[in-house]
Structures are given as C-alpha cells and as structure tokens.
Amino acid sequence: METKKCIIKNDINEVNTLVSFVDELAEQWNIPMKNVFNINLALEEIVSNTIFYGYSDSETHSIEIEFANHVDYIQIKITDDAKEFNPLLKETPDDIDKPVEERKIGGLGIHIVKNIMFDLDYKRDANRNTLLMKNKI
Amino acid sequence: MEIKTEKRDSVVILSVSGRIDVNISTQLEKEVVSNIESNNINIIVDCTNLDYISSSGLRVLLLGLKKTTALKGNFILCNLNKNIAEIFDISGFTSIFKICENVEQAINSLG
Numbered sequence: 001m002e003t004k005k006c007i008i009k010n011d012i013n014e015v016n017t018l019v020s021f022v023d024e025l026a027e028q029w030n031i032p033m034k035n036v037f038n039i040n041l042a043l044e045e046i047v048s049n050t051i052f053y054g055y056s057d058s059e060t061h062s063i064e065i066e067f068a069n070h071v072d073y074i075q076i077k078i079t080d081d082a083k084e085f086n087p088l089l090k091e092t093p094d095d096i097d098k099p100v101e102e103r104k105i106g107g108l109g110i111h112i113v114k115n116i117m118f119d120l121d122y123k124r125d126a127n128r129n130t131l132l133m134k135n136k137i
Numbered sequence: 138m139e140i141k142t143e144k145r146d147s148v149v150i151l152s153v154s155g156r157i158d159v160n161i162s163t164q165l166e167k168e169v170v171s172n173i174e175s176n177n178i179n180i181i182v183d184c185t186n187l188d189y190i191s192s193s194g195l196r197v198l199l200l201g202l203k204k205t206t207a208l209k210g211n212f213i214l215c216n217l218n219k220n221i222a223e224i225f226d227i228s229g230f231t232s233i234f235k236i237c238e239n240v241e242q243a244i245n246s247l248g
Binding site for chain 2: 016019034037041044045095096097098101105106108109111112116
C-alpha cells in the first residue's frame with residue numbers, strides 16, 4: 001500500500017495546492033474522476049473549516065493530509081494542531097427537507113462529507129486533531 | 138471559475154464554468170446579488186461547463202433562490218453534471234430548486 005503526504009499552511013489559498021496535489025495523485029494512482037471530485041470536496045470542506053474556525057492566534061500552522069491507496073478505497077488522514085473539533089459530533093442540519101423559505105443558508109459542508117465518505121473516525125491526541133475518512137473506488 | 142452573463146428579454150442567464158470553491162464563491166455571490174438588486178429576478182444558472190462546486194457555492198445558490206423567491210422571481214438551474222447532481226441530492230437542493238435539462242427548457246418553464 002502506497003502513501004503520499006501533503007502539508008499545507010492555514011491559509012485558505014492553500015486549498016488550491018491541495019487540488020493540484022490530488023490531481024497529480026489521481027494520475028499516479030489512476031483514481032476515477034468521480035472519486036477525485038468527492039475527495040476534493042471532502043478535503044475542501046474539512047480543511048476550510050479548520051482554517052476559518054480552528055485557530056485563535058495569527059501564527060502560521062501546518063495541516064497534514066496523508067493519502068493511502070488501498071485496493072478499493074482511498075484513505076485520507078487529516079492532522080492539525082487547531083483547537084479541538086470533532087466534525088462527527090456536528091448534527092445533521094434539520095432543515096434539509098424543508099421548503100426554501102425555511103432553509104438556513106450554510107451549514108452543509110460536514111453533512112456532505114459524512115455522505116460522500118465512509119468509516120469516518122476522529123481522535124484528539126497530544127493537542128492534535130486527527131480525522132480519518134475513506135472514499136470508495 | 139468564469140461567469141458569462143446574458144440577458145434575454147426579462148431573463149438573465151449566468152453561464153458558470155470551472156470550479157466554484159471557497160476562494161471563488163464570493164464572485165458568484167456578487168454577480169447574483171447585483172442582478173437581483175437591478176431587479177433581474179428571473180435567473181437561470183447554466184452549469185454546462187461547471188466541473189465542481191463545494192458548500193460555499195451551494196450557499197450562494199440557496200441565497201439566490203431565497204432572494205428571488207421572496208420577490209416572486211425564479212432561480213433555475215440547468216445542465217447539472219452527475220457529480221454535482223448527487224451533491225444537490227445530498228444537500229436537499231433537488232426538491233427546492235427547479236432543475237431543467239437545458240436553457241431552452243428553463244426559459245420555456247417561465248411561461
């Protein structure tokens with residue numbers, strides 16, 4: 001099983017770095033387009049959340065994203081030193097099936113991640129968040 | 138992302154191409170909001186060349202739908218690719234948006 005790691009800074013423009021990294025990985029590992037779409041989407045939702053809400057100082061922090069190529073899935077491990085946040089505890093929005101007037105703007109990111117990835121697992125250890133998720137090929 | 142705006146009678150067609158992600162979604166928001174503020178309340182978003190959208194883009198679409206609905210206008214989407222249509226399903230957008238196969242169908246649906 002092969003793994004590759006991408007380390008980005010807590011700067012929202014780094015989402016583009018991540019997209020380029022995943023594009024290269026897709027070519028090397030022959031990842032289908034549909035999976036590339038969903039992997040990029042899940043990464044953007046999780047990483048942008050961390051960058052926007054995870055840090056209370058103005059220092060530069062690193063976010064580590066490790067990809068592992070398994071037979072029928074790609075595993076992604078995201079590790080950061082942001083404040084403790086378990087996205088799996090975030091409740092499903094309660095207005096998804098409501099008419100437009102009752103829909104709230106926003107709050108969909110983590111809901112989408114939970115639906116396109118599987119076996120999500122969160123750990124807080126030594127002041128670091130680690131989120132594991134898998135995308136089925 | 139690129140946005141082309143075309144006005145046909147009382148309808149504005151926004152053709153979006155490329156990626157709508159967290160770094161670019163405010164551009165789309167500006168375009169949508171400025172149209173609505175100029176009283177263009179019948180908007181069709183043509184997604185033929187749209188490859189990718191994240192929740193930051195979905196947020197803008199919902200904002201457009203809410204604002205135009207409140208003004209008795211329309212906010213119609215067309216030509217969604219399969220990946221994007223799936224994210225729409227997951228987000229519960231399929232039931233609140235009018236989604237057409239193409240621009241002509243969207244215009245005709247406005248009667």
